[in-house]
Amino acid sequence: xxxxxxxxxxxxxxxxxxxxxxxxxxxxxxxxxxxxxxxxxxxxxxxxxxxxxxxxxxxxxxxxxxxxxxxxxxxxxxxxxxxxxxxxxxxxxxxxxxxxxxxxxxxxxxxxxxxxxxxxxxxxxxxxxxxxxxxxxxxxxxxxxxxxxxxxxxxxxxxxxxxxxxxxxxxxxxxxxxxxxxxxxxxxxxxxxxxxxxxxxxxxxxxxxxxxxxxxxxxxxxxxxxxxxxxxxxxxxxxxxxxxxxxxxxxxxxxxxxxxxxxxxxxxxxxxxxxxxxxxxxxxxxxxxxxxxxxxxxxxxxxxxx
Amino acid sequence: xxxxxxxxxxxxxxxxxxxxxxxxxxxxxxxxxxxxxxxxxxxxxxxxxxxxxxxxxxxxxxxxxxxxxxxxxxxxxxxxxxxxxxxxxxxxxxxxxxxxxxxxxxxxxxxxxxxxxxxxxxxxxxxxxxxxxxxxxxxxxxxxxxxxxxxxxxxxxxxxxxxxxxxxxxxxxxxxxxxxxxxxxxxxxxxxxxxxxxxxxxxxxxxxxxxxxxxxxxxxxxxxxxxxxxxxxxxxxxxxxxxxxxxxxxxxxxxxxxxxxxxxxxxxxxxxxxxxxxxxxxxxxxxxxxxxxxxxxxxxxxxxxxxxxxxxxxxxxxxxxxxxxxxxxxxxxxxxxxxxxxxxx
Numbered sequence: 001x002x003x004x005x006x007x008x009x010x011x012x013x014x015x016x017x018x019x020x021x022x023x024x025x026x027x028x029x030x031x032x033x034x035x036x037x038x039x040x041x042x043x044x045x046x047x048x049x050x051x052x053x054x055x056x057x058x059x060x061x062x063x064x065x066x067x068x069x070x071x072x073x074x075x076x077x078x079x080x081x082x083x084x085x086x087x088x089x090x091x092x093x094x095x096x097x098x099x100x101x102x103x104x105x106x107x108x109x110x111x112x113x114x115x116x117x118x119x120x121x122x123x124x125x126x127x128x129x130x131x132x133x134x135x136x137x138x139x140x141x142x143x144x145x146x147x148x149x150x151x152x153x154x155x156x157x158x159x160x161x162x163x164x165x166x167x168x169x170x171x172x173x174x175x176x177x178x179x180x181x182x183x184x185x186x187x188x189x190x191x192x193x194x195x196x197x198x199x200x201x202x203x204x205x206x207x208x209x210x211x212x213x214x215x216x217x218x219x220x221x222x223x224x225x226x227x228x229x230x231x232x233x234x235x236x237x238x239x240x241x242x243x244x245x246x247x248x249x250x251x252x253x254x255x256x257x258x259x260x261x262x263x264x265x266x267x268x269x270x271x272x273x274x275x276x277x278x279x280x281x282x283x284x285x286x287x288x289x290x291x292x293x294x295x296x297x298x299x300x301x302x303x304x305x306x
Numbered sequence: 307x308x309x310x311x312x313x314x315x316x317x318x319x320x321x322x323x324x325x326x327x328x329x330x331x332x333x334x335x336x337x338x339x340x341x342x343x344x345x346x347x348x349x350x351x352x353x354x355x356x357x358x359x360x361x362x363x364x365x366x367x368x369x370x371x372x373x374x375x376x377x378x379x380x381x382x383x384x385x386x387x388x389x390x391x392x393x394x395x396x397x398x399x400x401x402x403x404x405x406x407x408x409x410x411x412x413x414x415x416x417x418x419x420x421x422x423x424x425x426x427x428x429x430x431x432x433x434x435x436x437x438x439x440x441x442x443x444x445x446x447x448x449x450x451x452x453x454x455x456x457x458x459x460x461x462x463x464x465x466x467x468x469x470x471x472x473x474x475x476x477x478x479x480x481x482x483x484x485x486x487x488x489x490x491x492x493x494x495x496x497x498x499x500x501x502x503x504x505x506x507x508x509x510x511x512x513x514x515x516x517x518x519x520x521x522x523x524x525x526x527x528x529x530x531x532x533x534x535x536x537x538x539x540x541x542x543x544x545x546x547x548x549x550x551x552x553x554x555x556x557x558x559x560x561x562x563x564x565x566x567x568x569x570x571x572x573x574x575x576x577x578x579x580x581x582x583x584x585x586x587x588x589x590x591x592x593x594x595x596x597x598x599x600x601x602x603x604x605x606x607x608x609x610x611x612x613x614x615x616x617x618x619x620x621x622x623x624x625x626x627x628x629x630x631x632x633x634x635x636x637x638x639x640x641x642x643x644x645x646x647x648x649x650x651x
Contacts, residue, residue: 047444097634100384100444104581105630112623119618120336232448239442273464279456282449289441289449 018257018264020143023152024218026256028053030155031210032234033241033248034162035081035203040243041166042199043179043192043301047103048088049207050231051110056081056208057215058114061131061222062121064215070134070147073216074209081208082201084110089200093193096305107231115224127223134216147217151209155249158206162245175199179299182306192306207231229282236285242296251288258284321586321629325604328628332621343615350610351603357610359492363564365602366498367573370556371580372598373504374425376589378549380512382525383436385546387447388553389577390454391428393570395421395554397458397476400561400568401466404477413483418500418558425554426547428454433546437539443546451577459570466568474570485563495563497556504552505591512591521545553577575623579605582626585633601626 032049039046046052059080064073088106091097097105115125122128134147142149166172175195177185182192210230215222233255240254241247262277326344333343351361371388378385398420403413428450435441459474468477485495512518523531524541532538556576561568583601587594604626608619 045444091631091634097631101585101634102631104386104578105627105634108578108582108623108627108630110627112620112625112627115620116332116618116624119620125618229448229452232445236445236449239445273460275456275460275463279453279460282452282456286435286446286449286453289446290435290439 014264014268017143018260021260021264022253022257024144024148025259026253027148027152027155027217028210028213029230029234029237029252029256030159030249031213032207032231033237033252034155034158034245035206035210036234036238037241037243037245037248038162038166038175038199038206039203040238040302041179041299042175042196043182043299043304043306044089044092044196044200044203045099045103045235045303046088046200046203046207047100047235048084048106048110048231049103049203049234050227050229051103051107052081052084052088052204052207053211053214053227053231054107054114055084055110056211057226058110058117058211058222059208060212061128061215062117064133065129065131068132070132070216073131074134074212077208077212077215078205079208081211082205085201085204085207086197088204089197092200092305093196099303099305111224114222118222118224125224128221130220131216131222133220134212136220145217148213151213151217159245159249166245171195176299178306179301182301196306207234210234233281233285236289239296239298240285240288240292243299243302254288255281255284321633324629324632325625328625329621332624333615333617336617336621338615338617343611343617346613346615346617347604347607347611350614351607355489356492357606359489359494361599361602361606362489362494362498363492363602364605365598366494366501366563367556367560367576368580368583368601368605369498369501369505369595369598370559371553371577372583372587372594373501373508373591374429374549374552374556375580375584376587376591376594377508377521377552378545379584379589380525381521381541381545382528383542383546383549384444385429385432385447385549386444386581387428387432387450387550387577388580389573389575390447390451391425391550391553392557392560392573392577393454393458394428394557395423395425395551396557396561396572397461397568398424398554399558400476400479401461403479403483403562404466404468404567407480410480410482414485414562417483417562418555421554421556421558421561422551423554425557426551428554429550430543430547432550433543436546437542447546455570458568462568462570468567476568479562479566481566483562484566485559493564495559497559497563500555500559502595504555505595508591553580579623579626582630585630 032053036046036049056077060073060077063076064070091102092099118128119125137146139146139149178192178195185192214226237251237255238248240251258281262280265272266274266277330340333340352358371392375385375388399417402420403417432443432446435446436443462474466476468475485497488494488496520536520541560572583597584594587597604622608622611617612619
């Protein structure tokens with residue numbers, strides 16, 4: 001490599017490279033999981049995270065391509081997530097569509113819409129042309145580019161910020177109260193649907209940011225299916241992390257570790273089949289789900305329309 | 307009575323109106339005259355024997371998972387895992403049929419049973435997790451889809467690769483193991499008849515049996531079900547297992563009926579589209595048959611539309627998503643007007 005002694009030498013180097021890869025693989029799941037936490041604490045199960053990530057990734061790639069500016073692409077990803085989140089929020093609050101059904105609808109619309117957009121805008125199915133990244137300069141010794149580094153750090157800062165917002169501000173208290181007992185919130189003269197609406201929009205923005213990370217942070221294009229179930233893994237992370245921002249972040253890092261392990265092991269032990277290893281993160285999520293759910297409690301009004 | 311029949315007609319007709327309007331918009335955006343686009347879609351799906359055959363092949367592929375999903379949804383269980391269940395069922399059928407020599411009729415029966423077993427096991431995992439560990443079935447079935455995708459890919463590339471296979475495919479089934487063709491000179495097999503038979507069976511099960519009644523109570527009022535002594539955990543794993551088994555048989559019919567070998571890419575998302583089909587069909591097995599045919603037209607015609615009118619076929623998926631949203635919203639509107647008119651609540 002480039003004179004970073006500790007990264008390239010022996011066992012320590014291997015561990016360090018695994019840690020760094022874990023951080024990069026975790027970040028998009030962290031963003032989506034934070035989106036899942038805020039949504040579920042307000043009482044809305046957001047199955048649409050996967051689609052919201054795809055919307056963010058697609059918007060980020062297209063905008064970055066058209067305007068040749070990665071950071072505007074990032075903003076576009078966030079906005080696209082929030083916009084689609086608004087549609088989802090309207091469906092589940094105002095029109096009282098079943099949350100799971102609406103979420104699956106959002107997933108189909110976003111993945112189909114992005115695929116349609118690829119053909120329309122790039123004249124090719126499957127993947128976009130390469131687009132400018134957020135910041136492609138390599139960070140010395142860290143095996144990641146500047147954009148990835150910034151967004152990895154931002155992910156953990158946002159986790160702390162969401163923790164403070166949820167547990168230390170009146171708005172956070174109201175969101176949590178809406179998720180536990182919307183009627184009580186209404187009795188207090190507040191509109192619980194408004195909190196759900198805002199929480200779900202924020203959820204969309206976070207998931208969109210996670211998608212933008214994939215498209216223009218880690219990679220430099222949008223391709224169909226690039227979110228690869230991360231939105232669903234994030235939902236498992238929310239449960240594993242007991243519906244708290246910091247817990248969900250920790251769980252997202254664990255799932256990120258399994259994703260990183262798959263590449264890391266394949267690099268070290270050639271005879272292990274890569275296809276079987278690719279199932280690791282999903283199996284980890286299943287095991288986590290099986291091991292933890294009997295002992296945790298969801299917000300009382302999670303998934304219940306008001 | 308008249309109001310009731312009007313209301314039940316509003317769903318499918320409303321769905322068709324939405325589809326036509328949205329598709330016109332999508333076609334205009336893509337620079338195609340909607341009349342050309344729709345004629346490509348209709349000609350491509352119903353314009354001749356082979357087109358109708360392909361439409362019915364898709365109908366059949368959608369019908370199995372849709373019926374499975376309808377069963378689970380009736381019990382209030384969101385089985386989003388039909389895609390994985392179908393894939394595992396297809397793999398077992400393909401691996402068996404490509405390797406074993408025995409009397410053809412027996413082989414076909416065993417392939418279909420293995421399909422049911424494969425899909426059933428995949429559904430049962432989620433059912434067991436839900437019943438014993440209270441693990442959310444939405445997430446577990448979704449995760450199992452991805453596990454199925456990678457496990458089948460691994461098994462096929464590692465051990466089951468057919469001779470002279472180009473992609474990740476198992477060996478060809480001997481042609482005596484193929485399901486008989488239903489319409490000559492098309493790929494349509496009698497698999498679709500099996501699907502319709504299952505639909506009729508489910509209709510009977512839902513309407514006339516204790517199990518069907520228990521499913522409904524569990525889905526609509528779980529607390530009442532529990533208080534009335536319905537064994538909810540048993541019902542949970544049983545319905546998810548059955549749901550998976552039906553999707554798995556569907557996978558087996560794709561292998562034995564149309565492809566004649568297992569391919570890891572054999573489903574372009576049938577299990578996900580089937581969710582829309584089940585909802586549009588109101589979870590009623592016979593209406594689900596009609597909805598499957600309708601979506602079969604869209605999916606098969608979508609390919610033709612893409613080829614001849616340059617409208618990306620992914621338009622279809624956007625529209626399916628919108629239909630899911632709108633139909634579920636319509637149900638709410640219908641419920642609300644009922645409540646106002648009934649005045650009792």
